[in-house]
Amino acid sequence: MNLDRDAIKAAVRAKVIELAKNLGMDASDIGDDDLIPATGYVDSAAILELVVWYEDAYQMPLKQEEINIDNLGSINSMADFVIKRKG
């Protein structure tokens, strides 16, 4: 597990692109601060997969109330949340 912020961002971005591709979407231009649910690249089921992957990749079980826009809404916030929890 690499806890370097850029590495986390790259991993999250790659996962979002992979999930979007499964839905026939190209999310390669997603911005670091874009609100992931609002991009239209991934639907709720894909976001759920993203969350489960995130918990597993960073060995960080989430409480249901932590799964919100503030903590996980964008690539940047997902990276920050890992560092905050693991740091």
Place this chain on the structure above:
Amino acid sequence: MAFALHAPRVNNNDDIVQVIAFRVGVGDFVKQGDIVLDVETDKAIVEVAAENDGYVLKLMCEVDDKVAVGAILLWQGESADEAVPETPVAAPAAGGGNARPTAKARALLKELGLDAGAVAASGDRLTLADVEAYIAAHGIQRRDHTPAVTVSTQESLPDVPGQLVDLNAEERGMLITVSWHRDHAAATYLEVEYDPKAWEDHAAAYAAENKLMLSPLLPLLAYRYVQLVKASPRLNATVVNGKRFQYQPVNLGFTVQAGETLYLTVVRDADTLDTKQFIENLGEVQRHAIQRKLSREETSGATIAFSSMARWNVSRHIPILPPYCSLMIAHAAPKGSGRAVLGASYDHRVLSGFDVARLLMELAKPPL
């Protein structure tokens, strides 16, 4: 008052004992501790003693009979002329209550608190079908409505070369579901179209207010569904043994596609939750499904169900009813069409088209 002497358990593994000899006859007075008969198992011969003082009123079996552990061997009374209570536990007849139960039959007998000796066997062994026939004939309701769904294993093989491959757990579950739908439910389907904008606006407002990561549209629809069913308990029922079985809790089944596997996850006691609790609980079981860490509680006991295929842009899907579930809502929302569909597979033995149409029309509108 008459009292019974039951067949004792001699060995943990023996559910049947064989009567070898009676040492008493009808009208005899016996004291507590007196030996009244001998029984035999595969491993031992055991003397059975009277548990109470009293006159022998009736022998419930004969020498050489094989009797289920717990079955009544004889009746005693304080006087010699007392009446013997009428009881389904009678002396075993040939092919009847002395047959050794199969594992499944034994499990059902245990669940129902029934004595194997009470149930007549149709063959050498007391089978699950025998017990089910007995409870159907006596109007006995199973405490747990876990379905006793059977799948035919008597089909002939296709006349084409190939091999049989065992199904995995999920495939077996789906086979059971489909078999129940085909063999038990009088399944039919109807649907209504609706303008999805009101629901989308409602969900967007809720998501913004609660800073939700996932769209709450489907959870909110499902919760509204639960509330409507709670208000109309008739919708929350099934048919068992020719009778209506009215569920007490509303346990919502909600389909989740995890990779290749389709799960029917279950939010139990959904009718007792508020909106936030429901969405959180549903989110939790959805995550467990993706992680493939669902507990038995999270995959069983659905009393109503909900499924959406909006993700796949289909215009209609007609769900298979899960066992003992009379109503499954099917949601679809073809992209760009400006319309959405709420359909329902339902068991016509339990619900009428009017019941379901009224529900769908109500569900098409978000709560005020």
